[in-house]
Amino acid sequence: MFWLNGEPADSVSLTDRSFQYGDGCFTTMLTRKGQIQHWSKHIERMDACLDALLIPRPNWSQVEQWLTLAVREDDKAGLKLHISRGQGGRGYSPTQVGTPNVTISAFPFPSDYEKWTKTGIELGIANTRLGHNPLLAGYKHNNRLEQVLVKAEMDQQALRDGVVLDIADRVIETSMANLFWVKKDKIYTPDLSYAGVSGVMRRVILQQARDAGFECEIGHFHLDELLSAEEIFISNSVLGVAPIHTVSSTPFNIGRITKRIQEMIDS
Template sequence: MATVWVNGQVSEQISVSDRAFTYGDGLFATMAVDAAAQIPFLSYHLQRLQDGAARLGFHWQASAALMSLLAQAASRFPAHCLKLQLSRGTGGRGYTPPVEPQVTEVLSVSTLPAHYSKWRQQGITLQTSVVTLAKQPLLAGIKHLNRLEQVLIKRYPLPAGIDDWLVLDTDGKLVETSMANLFLITKTAQGGWLALTPAINYAGVSGVMRQQVIMALLAMGIDVQLQAVSRDCLSRVSHLFISNSLLGIVDVTAVDHYRYQPWPLSSQLRQNLAIQL
């Protein structure tokens, strides 16, 4: 049963001169297939890839053939993960990209990590990573193929009882975890809720689920602020949760020596997002 396609054909091979291999010159999206064999927020994933390609300086748009392949893969592999990788292809001289690139598309299928269900039920604990993210506004937000910072973060074994790393930038501002976006929740002076999420202007990935969460929170009447968030803010908020397209929404119960209770509206937020992972 095929689980990898290159440019629409069953294959696990690309050219050794492909710029994904030589320079990490490309993008990717990681998408969940739900139990009903649907890909939640597919149009947003594809639009983010298209926008990211434009930021890197090449044109890409999902073809009818790719849309058909995505639908077929989702139908055959419900409750799985689809990863779509785009490369600028081969060509160019050294770092200089080709003028008219032939984009390489790689679609692969994998199982969803079994522990994600437990995380959604019980929450997770985080510890601050010693590895920080460099500030690069030209790449901030997009999910490019250069993931060496994340590789360096994950090189360090997680201590016992810790589920993931919390990651700061080189100025000590909160950015994300090694794999998900971060939301901090606190009460307002009027007794309502305020949600803070780190602005992704200089480092980090602006996830599709993050975008959906922001819209859902606003629809719930909750104020959302995208801003630089200092680490000491961890001592002033009531609740934290993380989000990505495979996890959905997961409460954070601890960061370093700080402890948190699950946010009372997490379940409502999941329902409003219609997440069926």
């Protein structure tokens, strides 16, 4: 079931700015028994992107009421919240555009995710490189063509996902998740100032890891630094944390720090 501004719907207008230009942003949330996890952090990330795009913020109390209409009562499930600038306007100009459109969809918890969190997954290394766009880096805006190309490349190799570098050959993320790795009990994750998406779960992990006394470094790293790690894991809001057991034929152990981070975010 899909919802548009609180009403059941199965389509949007051809003049919607998201369809025409990718003009909007979205976030994907985990629900547990009907309760949205980290809702306030999802609002923060949406507000930051909306402000960057000069799109008016919605009434979040109203949006939360709409979400309750769509949420599944399963033990675990997903919700996608998508905001478009609205309908109308001529060309790129955002003038003469109606009020923002809020679309919501619910989906079952992906069947593979439970297995991935326990046994880990294999990553390839994508040839597709992310361009630099500091104006929009970190935000989950509605134009995700680079990620589509990465995922298509991984599909051709029969891999679930892959490590993605930027045009400066620095490690950034995967097509669907943020990347972390561990060396000598220190946690590393890429700087996303020029490319990539700063996920809600990434923020949760960094906050909880630091609160637990782990040293965390955000920086610019190359592939050899990732491949020399002792542990690697990925994260997103629905998946949580999944260990990586292989990157392009290089094996990795599912280590104690990865397991500790999983315990922390699931508690």
